Structures are given as C-alpha cells and as structure tokens.
Amino acid sequence: MDSDDNLDYYDSDYENQYSDDSDDTANLYDDEEDDSAVNPDDNSKSVKTFTVLQEDDINKRQEDQISHASLILSIPEVSASKLLYYYKWNVSQLHDEWFADEEKVRTAVGLPSDAVSISGTDELITCGICFDPFPIEEFHQMVCGHWYCKLCWKVYITTSITDGPGCLLLRCPEPSCKVAVCRDMVEELVAEEEWGKYRRYYLRSYVEESKKIKWCPMPGCENAIELELGNDLFDVACLCSGTFCWNCGQDAHRPVHCDTVAKWVSKNSSEAENTNWILAHSKPCPKCKRSIEKNHGCMHMTCTPPCNFQFCWLCQGDWREHNEKTGGFYSCNKYEVAKSKGLLDEVEKVREMAENSLNRYTHYYERWVANHKSRDKAIADLNALETGILQNLRDKTLESEGQLKFIKEAWEQIIECRRVLKWTYAYGYYIPEDEQVKKQLFEYIQGEAEAQLEKLHNQAEKELNNFLEKDEADFGVFRQKLVGLTAVSHSYFTKLVAFFETQKW
Amino acid sequence: MVDFSRVQKELQECNKDVKISGISVKPKADSLSHLIGTIPGPVDSPYEGGTFLIDIVLLDGYPFEPPKMKFLTKVWHPNISSQSGAICLDILKDQWSPALTLKTALVSIQALLSAPEPDDPQDAVVAQQYLRDYQTFVGTARYWTEAFAKTSSHGMDEKVQRLVEMGFPEALTRSTLEVVGGDETLALEKLCSN
Numbered sequence: 120m121d122s123d124d125n126l127d128y129y130d131s132d133y134e135n136q137y138s139d140d141s142d143d144t145a146n147l148y149d150d151e152e153d154d155s156a157v158n159p160d161d162n163s164k165s166v167k168t169f170t171v172l173q174e175d176d177i178n179k180r181q182e183d184q185i186s187h188a189s190l191i192l193s194i195p196e197v198s199a200s201k202l203l204y205y206y207k208w209n210v211s212q213l214h215d216e217w218f219a220d221e222e223k224v225r226t227a228v229g230l231p232s233d234a235v236s237i238s239g240t241d242e243l244i245t246c247g248i249c250f251d252p253f254p255i256e257e258f259h260q261m262v263c264g265h266w267y268c269k270l271c272w273k274v275y276i277t278t279s280i281t282d283g284p285g286c287l288l289l290r291c292p293e294p295s296c297k298v299a300v301c302r303d304m305v306e307e308l309v310a311e312e313e314w315g316k317y318r319r320y321y322l323r324s325y326v327e328e329s330k331k332i333k334w335c336p337m338p339g340c341e342n343a344i345e346l347e348l349g350n351d352l353f354d355v356a357c358l359c360s361g362t363f364c365w366n367c368g369q370d371a372h373r374p375v376h377c378d379t380v381a382k383w384v385s386k387n388s389s390e391a392e393n394t395n396w397i398l399a400h401s402k403p404c405p406k407c408k409r410s411i412e413k414n415h416g417c418m419h420m421t422c423t424p425p426c427n428f429q430f431c432w433l434c435q436g437d438w439r440e441h442n443e444k445t446g447g448f449y450s451c452n453k454y455e456v457a458k459s460k461g462l463l464d465e466v467e468k469v470r471e472m473a474e475n476s477l478n479r480y481t482h483y484y485e486r487w488v489a490n491h492k493s494r495d496k497a498i499a500d501l502n503a504l505e506t507g508i509l510q511n512l513r514d515k516t517l518e519s520e521g522q523l524k525f526i527k528e529a530w531e532q533i534i535e536c537r538r539v540l541k542w543t544y545a546y547g548y549y550i551p552e553d554e555q556v557k558k559q560l561f562e563y564i565q566g567e568a569e570a571q572l573e574k575l576h577n578q579a580e581k582e583l584n585n586f587l588e589k590d591e592a593d594f595g596v597f598r599q600k601l602v603g604l605t606a607v608s609h610s611y612f613t614k615l616v617a618f619f620e621t622q623k624w
Numbered sequence: 625m626v627d628f629s630r631v632q633k634e635l636q637e638c639n640k641d642v643k644i645s646g647i648s649v650k651p652k653a654d655s656l657s658h659l660i661g662t663i664p665g666p667v668d669s670p671y672e673g674g675t676f677l678i679d680i681v682l683l684d685g686y687p688f689e690p691p692k693m694k695f696l697t698k699v700w701h702p703n704i705s706s707q708s709g710a711i712c713l714d715i716l717k718d719q720w721s722p723a724l725t726l727k728t729a730l731v732s733i734q735a736l737l738s739a740p741e742p743d744d745p746q747d748a749v750v751a752q753q754y755l756r757d758y759q760t761f762v763g764t765a766r767y768w769t770e771a772f773a774k775t776s777s778h779g780m781d782e783k784v785q786r787l788v789e790m791g792f793p794e795a796l797t798r799s800t801l802e803v804v805g806g807d808e809t810l811a812l813e814k815l816c817s818n
C-alpha cells in the first residue's frame with residue numbers, strides 16, 4: 120500500500136473521527152468536571168453476524184427440512200431424510216434434480232419407486248449372508264427383494280455403524296443392488312446404543328456438510344455456529360462463553376487477519392525454547408532487584424515497601440515515563456533496535472543481526488503473552504465481581520444493580536481491549552521494515568490505545584479495591600472516573616480497529 | 625466370532641465345482657479361520673498355466689468384515705506386491721459385502737490378473753513398467769509365472785524327493801511346499817524351523 124494513503128487517512132478521517140468525542144474524553148481524562156453523557160455501550164449497534172445452534176436447534180432444522188421435502192416431493196419422510204443427506208442438505212439442488220429427472224435421482228440414491236412384491240411362501244428361504252434356511256417371518260424384506268435374515272441384517276447394520284458415519288450411505292448387501300438402507304429400518308433392527316450413534320452421525324452431517332456452519336472448537340462444547348452469508352467478520356462467541364475465529368478456529372483475533380495469526384502461532388511454537396522465560400510470573404524490581412510477583416492485570420507495577428518503585432512490567436522502565444503528561448508519547452509498545460557498538464567485523468555483524476532479530480521477536484511476543492494473561496486475569500476478576508464483590512458493593516453503597524452496571528461494563532471493555540491489543544502485537548511484528556510511515560502511524564495509534572487501557576485497568580483493579588477498603592473514598596468520583604475511562608478506551612480501541620480496516624495485509 | 629457354519633458351507637459349495645472353475649479353498653490347518661485358496665492363472669494372460677496360492681485369514685467379524693487375502697505365490701502384477709503378495713482390490717477393503725464369498729473374492733482376484741489396474745497400483749515398480757514398457761512387463765510376468773507358479777505341477781515330485789532325502793516326512797514336505805507356493809528354499813526353511 121502507498122504510504123501517502125495512510126497520511127491522507129490519518130489527516131482526514133482519523134482526525135475527524137477522533138475529534139467527534141474528544142471533547143468528552145478530554146474532560147473525563149483530566150479527572151475534572153462532572154460526567155458527560157458518554158455511552159460506553161455503543162458496541163451494541165454492531166449487527167449480529169452469526170447464530171449459535173444447539174443440538175435441539177439442529178435437530179429441529181433437520182426435521183423441518185425433512186417434512187418440507189416430504190411434502191414438496193410427495194415422498195415418505197424416511198426417503199426425504201435419505202435424499203437430504205445425499206444432497207448434503209442442499210435443498211434447491213435436490214429440488215432441481217428431482218423435478219428434472221426423478222428416476223435418475225431415485226436410482227442414484229437407492230430409493231426405487233416400485234417394490235418387488237413377494238407373496239407369502241411356506242418354503243424355507245436361504246439367507247444370502249449366513250446361508251441358513253429360515254421361514255419367511257425370519258426375514259426383513261427390502262423393496263429390492265434380496266433376502267437376508269433379521270439377525271444378519273442387524274449385524275450388517277451394526278458393523279457399519281461401528282465403522283463410522285459411512286453407515287448413513289449404507290445399501291443392500293447385494294453388491295449389484297444399490298437400494299438404500301433407510302433410517303426406519305435401522306431403528307427397527309439395531310440396539311438402542313447403535314441407533315443413538317446413527318442419529319448422532321445424521322445430526323452431525325448437517326453441520327459438517329454445511330459451508331456456513333462449524334462446530335465450536337471449545338473442549339466439551341457441542342454447539343455449532345452458523346455464520347451469516349457474505350460476512351467477513353469471523354469472530355464469534357458461543358453460548359459456552361468461548362470466543363473464536365469462525366474462519367481459522369484460533370482464539371478470536373479481529374482485527375488481525377487469519378494469515379497473520381497462522382504465521383504468528385507457528386513462529387511462537389518454533390521459538391518456544393527461546394521464550395520460555397517470558398511466561399514467568401515474577402521479575403526483579405529494576406531498582407532494588409527484589410523479585411516482584413505480577414498479581415494484577417495491568418502493566419503498572421509497584422514494588423513492595425520501602426522501595427515502592429513504580430515500573431512497567433513490559434519494559435521495566437520507570438512508570439512515570441509512560442505518562443504523556445511528562446511530554447513524550449507512550450512508547451513502550453515500540454521496538455527500538457539496539458545501537459550498534461561501533462565498527463564490527465563480519466562475524467560480529469552476523470551475531471548482532473541474529474541477536475536483534477531474536478530481540479525484536481521477543482519484544483512482540485512478550486507483549487502478546489502479557490496481554491493474553493492480562494485478559495485471562497480480567498475474565499477471572501469479572502467473574503469474582505459477579506459472584507461476590509458486586510454484592511458487597513451494593514451493601515456498602517446502597518446502589519441498585521442497574522446503577523452498578525458500569526463496573527461490569529468497564530471489565531468487559533478491558534477484556535475486549537486486551538484481546539485486540541494482544542493481536543495487534545502479532546500484526547506489529549509482521550509490518551515490513553520498509554513501511555516506516557505505516558509502522559509509525561500504527562505504533563502511535565496502538566500506543567495511545569494501550570496507555571488508555573492501562574489507566575482503565577488500573578482504575579478498575581486498584582481503585583475499586585481502595586474504595587472497598589477505605590471508608591472515606593467517594594463513590595461518585597470513582598464512578599465518574601471509571602465510566603469516563605471506559606468510554607475513552609472504547610474510543611481509542613475503535614480507532615485502533617479502524618486502522619486495520621484500511622489495511623490490505 | 626467368525627461364522628464357521630457359513631465358512632463350512634462356503635467350502636462345500638466352492639469345492640463342488642472345482643473341476644470347472646479350478647478355484648478351491650482348503651483349511652490351512654485344523655482351524656477354519658486360516659485357509660489357503662488356489663486360483664489358476666487366466667487364459668490369454670501372462671499368468672496362463674500357473675497355479676497361484678492365496679493365503680486367507682478370517683477375522684472375527686467375518687463375513688461382515690472382509691477376509692484378509694494375499695498371494696503366497698510370487699507374482700509380477702501392478703496391483704500385487706512383488707515383495708509381500710499384498711493385493712490392492714476394492715472388494716477386499718471398503719467394497720466388501722457379506723453377500724460376497726471367499727469364492728467370489730478369489731474370482732475377482734483372478735479377474736484382476738486378467739485386467740490389471742495400473743492407475744491404482746500396489747507395486748509402483750511393476751505399474752510403471754506396465755505403463756511404459758508393456759512388452760517387458762509381459763515378459764517378466766511370464767517368467768515369474770514359469771519360475772514360481774508352475775513349480776507345483778512341474779518338478780514338484782523332484783523337490784519332494786530331494787527334501788525327503790534330507791530326512792523330512794513326505795506328507796509334511798508336500799503340504800509345506802504347497803503352503804510356500806512350491807519354493808524349495810522357503811519350504812526347507814520352514815521345515816527346519818518346525
């Protein structure tokens with residue numbers, strides 16, 4: 120992409136969008152004045168792009184389609200059920216082909232229109248499988264007139280069900296005969312357990328043959344997600360509370376593209392040996408060197424007394440330098456190549472390059488991991504809030520549940536922002552070296568968003584605790600700050616996401 | 625459990641017309657789950673005149689599971705491994721049906737000898753030769769038939785005699801030679817390891 124485009128975009132759209140709500144945000148941000156009407160919930164106008172299907176929903180859809188097809192094609196439901204499976208639930212193709220040449224469809228699927236009629240006989244008939252002679256009552260009659268005793272049928276169908284979903288296409292054992300074994304026959308002949316398996320395969324086929332429905336990949340979850348056609352927003356949320364990318368099955372990663380995610384995930388596993396240390400839970404304080412455990416979600420660390428040094432978990436720099444009030448931008452998100460140590464010979468150059476390349480990767484990976492963990496922590500915190508803390512708070516403030524909703528909304532905003540931020544680090548790693556303008560713009564937007572999120576996260580974690588512990592704190596002020604920071608974070612992250620929507624890669 | 629009552633009936637049925645078809649099935653030992661099938665090489669093929677022995681193992685699910693079959697007699701054919709005798713044939717895999725029998729399976733194998741399917745090969749070397757140099761393929765297949773598939777008729781007595789002279793009982797020698805497709809060295813190996 121041409122870098123001029125970026126600048127244009129930045130100058131016009133971005134600025135306009137930015138200034139729309141910057142009046143509100145500026146006030147709130149300065150911790151002064153009273154609350155303005157900022158709705159942190161304007162997420163809600165986004166359209167629903169998917170549907171969660173539970174087992175009953177899938178079953179109902181299948182049965183509806185079966186009875187509909189049965190009506191339209193004037194055939195029994197068992198036949199309709201077979202046809203729909205054969206046509207992979209493509210109703211229009213089934214209709215087209217059926218009305219074009221019914222006999223052809225019947226032959227292909229194995230549903231002959233006329234049955235071979237056999238009048239009762241007193242003679243014994245030899246079963247085509249066990250070769251034993253039996254009276255006619257011992258047989259299960261198929262429309263094709265091939266004779267197999269009930270026991271052989273049972274074993275035949277049971278064996279096929281045990282072998283897998285191929286049982287849904289089972290036909291008469293006679294190799295030259297293509298007559299289909301329909302579900303009424305399966306239900307009549309096999310044991311309860313196999314019948315259950317057969318029905319499961321049938322149910323699953325509805326999802327597995329569909330181009331727009333996929334199973335939820337969360338362990339133990341049996342729901343499926345249907346994506347609205349023509350939709351390229353792949354992030355979906357299942358009823359099991361799992362969120363994932365419908366397209367590639369990874370954790371939800373909007374706004375970053377599936378290709379980037381795939382590259383990143385494989386990079387991470389190939390670099391695992393070099394990056395184990397990043398998964399550590401504690402780091403030495405940069406000032407007093409005591410080991411400090413990270414037990415908050417935000418990156419703002421405070422060393423234990425008497426040191427009390429405030430530093431950044433990610434870069435271990437002084438936290439005060441992460442504040443735009445001191446002048447510069449939030450820049451902890453940027454990777455700076457270490458200055459070369461003067462004249463180097465070839466070997467040293469190669470070593471330095473390798474070192475730089477690992478350092479660069481480490482920079483992004485560490486931030487990716489930190490945000491991932493921070494999000495998990497936020498999810499746990501929200502959970503704790505809903506299962507207890509909120510009640511304490513109600514007792515203390517005498518506020519109604521609705522009036523305390525803003526706390527929950529703040530946490531939901533944090534969880535979503537951590538997710539987006541995490542994936543923007545995978546994206547950042549892959550920005551080509553020669554796209555400096557784009558890189559700078561991206562890092563600027565990312566840095567701004569990250570700085571706001573740290574404030575919001577800090578407020579939600581520590582200030583809430585302060586409020587619960589200290590009696591003199593003013594709940595009105597707490598609310599005002601949290602609502603404001605939620606809105607500001609939302610706005611900054613909307614801009615961050617919007618940046619991606621202008622990118623082709 | 626193998627349905628032995630059905631296997632019994634199959635053997636009777638198959639061996640009834642062995643004079644016409646040339647195809648027979650016999651138990652390998654006293655168990656009905658391990659059998660030896662015999663098929664004559666089809667006329668107008670490089671296998672004509674040969675007699676091919678097939679090792680047949682019946683799994684517990686038989687006849688609802690396919691029988692396991694492989695050539696004991698060495699054979700040069702695109703769909704049969706020249707090393708192991710493994711056969712690539714759909715009815716021995718996913719196209720098996722309990723309405724088929726050991727006899728129908730052996731008939732299909734015989735048909736496969738007449739009409740190889742080099743596009744779905746078991747032995748890539750043979751299949752390549754079949755496609756690129758058909759004349760050489762026919763020559764090699766004929767030579768293998770002469771060398772390995774005719775020994776049971778020609779020179780069998782001499783082989784039996786030689787082995788008996790080494791001190792092995794005649795009946796055992798004959799059955800051993802039959803099992804290994806007339807290969808004297810293999811038979812000796814087997815006899816010595818007993």
Ligand SMILES: [Zn+2]
Binds near residue numbers: 248251267269
């Ligand atoms: Zn039967």
Ligand SMILES: [Zn+2]
Binds near residue numbers: 261263264265296298
């Ligand atoms: Zn039939």
Ligand SMILES: [Zn+2]
Binds near residue numbers: 337341342360
């Ligand atoms: Zn789920």
Ligand SMILES: [Zn+2]
Binds near residue numbers: 353377
């Ligand atoms: Zn994806």
Ligand SMILES: [Zn+2]
Binds near residue numbers: 423
């Ligand atoms: Zn310290």
Ligand SMILES: [Zn+2]
Binds near residue numbers: 432434435436441451
């Ligand atoms: Zn930092």
